[in-house]
Amino acid sequence: MTKNTKIVIICLALAVIIAVVPLLVLNGTEFGGADGAAEEAITKINPDYEAWAAPVIEPPGGETESLLFCVQAALGGGVFGFGLGYLICRKKFTKKEE
Numbered sequence: 001m002t003k004n005t006k007i008v009i010i011c012l013a014l015a016v017i018i019a020v021v022p023l024l025v026l027n028g029t030e031f032g033g034a035d036g037a038a039e040e041a042i043t044k045i046n047p048d049y050e051a052w053a054a055p056v057i058e059p060p061g062g063e064t065e066s067l068l069f070c071v072q073a074a075l076g077g078g079v080f081g082f083g084l085g086y087l088i089c090r091k092k093f094t095k096k097e098e
Contacts, residue, residue: 015071015074019067019071022063022064022067023059023060023064023067026060026063026064027060039051
């Protein structure tokens with residue numbers, strides 16, 4: 001295993017730890033997402049409404065929503081940056097070979 005591979009694995013492990021630890025540590029806080037607000041609005045319109053689906057995991061706390069959004073944004077930015085870098089380097093190295 002090369003030095004760069006080890007560094008990437010360590011960085012990914014740290015990212016996972018940073019994302020998971022707050023989910024486990026922050027208990028007793030309220031999680032309010034868009035789905036809950038929508039359900040409240042629908043219940044005001046139709047009091048007999050019953051949700052036909054339930055969340056698989058109930059994350060603890062309002063901070064969890066922000067954390068999950070930030071993790072999603074970071075992963076999206078990483079994938080986008082990797083793809084852009086790959087395309088630029090591919091073009092650069094293809095010109096050198098010709």
